[in-house]
Amino acid sequence: MTFSLPTHVTQVISPEGKLVSDPPELPPEQLVEFYRWMVLGRVFSNRMVALQRQGRMGTFAPLNGQEAASVGLAAPMMDDDWLVGSYREAISFFMRGIPITAIMEQWAGYIPISYSPATNVMPIQVVLASQMPHAVGMAMAMQYKKKASAVVAVIGDGATSxxxxxxxxxxxxxxxxxxxxxxxxxxxxxxxxxxxxxxxEYIAHRGPAFGMPGYVVDGNDVFAVFKTMETCLERARAGEGPSLIEVITYRMGAHTTADDPTKYRPPEELAEWEKKDPITRYRIYLRTLGLLNEEKEAGIEEEVRQELQIAVERYESERPAQRAEKYFDLVYNDTPPQLARQRDELLQFLNRER
Ligand SMILES: Cc1ncc(C[n+]2csc(CCOP(=O)(O)OP(=O)(O)O)c2C)c(N)n1
Ligand SMILES: [Mg+2]
Known part of the structure; x- marks a missing residue:
């Protein structure tokens, strides 16, 4: 089957908060819920950066600017679908039931033991693109078992190389x-x-080359991402095959807390993208529907801050003691000699430090 190259960027809500095509049919509570997830994501990201600066968190990759993409990709997923993500989709993980503390633990260097298998979420993957063979393997296993479910894989633009x-x-x-x-x-x-x-011109051009439809979507538009995901998930569940979606968004913050983007990025670029902020445009749209106003927005923000405060307190008080050798224990059933040597060397070094 031949698919044509995507030529336009799908958009439903313009940066000014106006509808430019049909919105998805969703109940009002769910529309507000999307907003709440986006706000939670931004508050979470800012709090993680602050914790890292205070020496209370490991290196963190801020997600500011990418909230709509994360919400839009997770919202139409069903319980039996699997999410195989990278490291900038914390909101998608939260939406599937991963606790905030679990993501905090992973960024603090802990092995993600508190992921519940019921969430169908693979742990954050930092080794670029290595989640992709896992994702396709899992999808092929679903197909083999004749399950009408899908795997959603998420990857960055750089990792597509x-x-x-x-x-x-x-x-x-x-x-x-x-x-x-x-x-x-x-x-x-x-x-x-x-x-x-x-x-x-577009990364999604590779979709047709691999025999699947490719879509280019405004990634700062939660509705556009949601609608395209719905189409592709239905196609996957119906046994019609895979799809490739490129969501065009912008990393408003630094790459990670170890990076300084002012060294390589012109400030005008950020200013341009601030005008396309995914939260601002969605807030304007929900205000026109009468679903948000200043009071409701302040209430949501306060609720989200409290939720995060509880998570930070739990993360700081309930963290178990970390054993460095655990990383080695979990790689192989029988640790090969060269790895055992590295483990012993590390333990000797740590003992010397103590
Ligand atoms: C295989 C591999 N090579 C290099 C790195 C180092 N590294 C971490 S993030 C990153 C950039 C990834 O960019 P992109 O895929 O666009 O994702 P983004 O960080 O923008 O979300 C690099 C080179 C890595 N983690 N894994
Ligand atoms: Mg990138």
């Missing part, structure tokens, strides 16, 4: 795996701009 991404999409296309791949194109891969990753 990895072999793993392209090999996985090739597999997915050839085997018609029920996989929906979302590329969070946030403009940058640390200091490397998107233009350096591919000479193609």
């Amino acid at each position: 990895e072999g793993d991404f392209n090999e996985s999409l090739n597999f997915a296309g050839a085997f018609k795996a029920p996989l929906v791949t979302v590329v969070q194109n946030n403009g940058w891969a640390i200091s490397v701009p998107r233009e350096k990753q591919t000479a193609a």
Whole structure:
């Protein structure tokens, strides 16, 4: 089957908060819920950066600017679907029931033991694109078991240059795996701009090349992401095969707390994207529907701050003692000799430090 190259960016809500195409049919409570998740994401991200600066958190990758993409990709997923993400989709993880404390623990260097299997979420993946072979394998397993479910894989623009991404999409296309791949194109891969990753106009052009539809979506528009995801999830569940969605968004903060974007990014670029802020445009839209006003917005923000405060207190008081050797214990059933040597060396070093 031949698919045509995507030529336009799907948008439902303009940056000014106006409808430019049909919105999804959702009850008012769910519309407000989306807003709440986005606000929670931003407050969470800012709090994590503050904790890191105070020496209370490990390195963290801020998600500011990408809230609509994370909400839009997770919202239409069903319980039996799986989410195989990267490291900037904390909101999607929360929406599937992963506690805030679990994400805090992982950024603090803990092995993510508190993920409940019932959430169908794989732990945050930092090794670029290595989640993709997992995702396509899981999707093929679902197909083999004749389950009408889908796997949603999320990856950054920079990571699409990895072999793993392209090999996985090739597999997915050839085997018609029920996989929906979302590329969070946030403009940058640390200091490397998107233009350096591919000479193609859109990353989603690779979809048709691998035998699947490709979509380009305004990633700062929660409705556009939601609607495109719905289409692709239905296609996957119906056994019609995979899809590739490129969501165009912007990383408003630093790559991580170890990065300083002022060294490589012109300030005008951020100013341009601030005008396209996903939360602002959605707030304006919900105000026009009469679902939000200043009082309601302040109430949501206060509620979210309290939720985060409770999570921070729990994370700081209930963290178990970390054993460095645990990382080695969990890699192999029988630790190979070279790894055992590295483990012993590390323990000797840590004992000397103490
Ligand atoms: C295989 C691999 N190579 C290099 C890195 C170091 N690294 C971490 S994040 C990153 C940039 C990724 O950019 P992108 O895929 O666009 O995701 P974003 O950080 O923008 O969300 C790099 C090079 C890594 N984690 N894994
Ligand atoms: Mg990127």
